[in-house]
Amino acid sequence: MTTRNLTTIGFDADDTLWHNERFFRFTEARFAELLAPHAEGHDVAARLLDAERRNLAFYGYGIKGFTLSMIETAIELTERRVPAAVIETILDWGREMLHHPVETLPHVLETLEALDATHRLVLVTKGDLFDQERKLAASGLGEWFDAIEIVSDKTADTYARIFARHGDGAGHAMMVGNSLKSDIVPALQAGAWAVHVPHDLTWVLEHAEEPKDAPRYRAIVDLSELLPIVAEIG
DSSP: OOOSSOOEEEEOOBTTTBOOHHHHHHHHHHHHHHHGGGOTTSOHHHHHHHHHHHHHHHHOSSHHHHHHHHHHHHHHHTTTOOOHHHHHHHHHHHHHHTTOOOOBOTTHHHHHHHHHTTSEEEEEEESOHHHHHHHHHHHTOGGGOSEEEEESOOOHHHHHHHHHHHSSOGGGEEEEESOIIIIIHHHHHHTOEEEEOOOSOOOGGGOOOOOTTOTTEEEOSSGGGHHHHHHHHO
């Protein structure tokens, strides 16, 4: 049995290792402009968010579900009179998002390189399988991870299972990510350490109350501050 406090470190992908939400925000703004002539008096962004919230249970997280939610919103706001050209444009935007470039965030590469020598590293991300695999390949970061877990959702059970499979259990693991709801709170519930790395853009459905009083919770400005925390835990 390990005598080290921390042996395994999990990393979220979207908006922790590379930019992602910016592409959703950009497309959402274009969608509101596209629908403006057909949706007078409606808050397009609010209606789209309602559709996304409803559809998570059916389509999961990611670009495909977002695209279908845009189509559903367009149908609803136009009372089923949405022009075919509008649907075609939405589909084009979805395909465009599925090919967006991958831009890693600051301090990612040097942090992974340093930790790879001392800890098991696991990528824990949710979303569409094909898109997450594409982004990981394009990022060039795959070589630093001992395991890749692409999951439908992130819960305490998810983390308990992953850290048992790829490490010494959640008690000897840490999760690092930008989402309080998905990366931090459930990891703490599983018994792991959790480090919040906030991103300027975080989807509203990923918001949660910060667990400031949790003894295994840490917050940092960016990944350049992670190594001292790992060393402190030991």
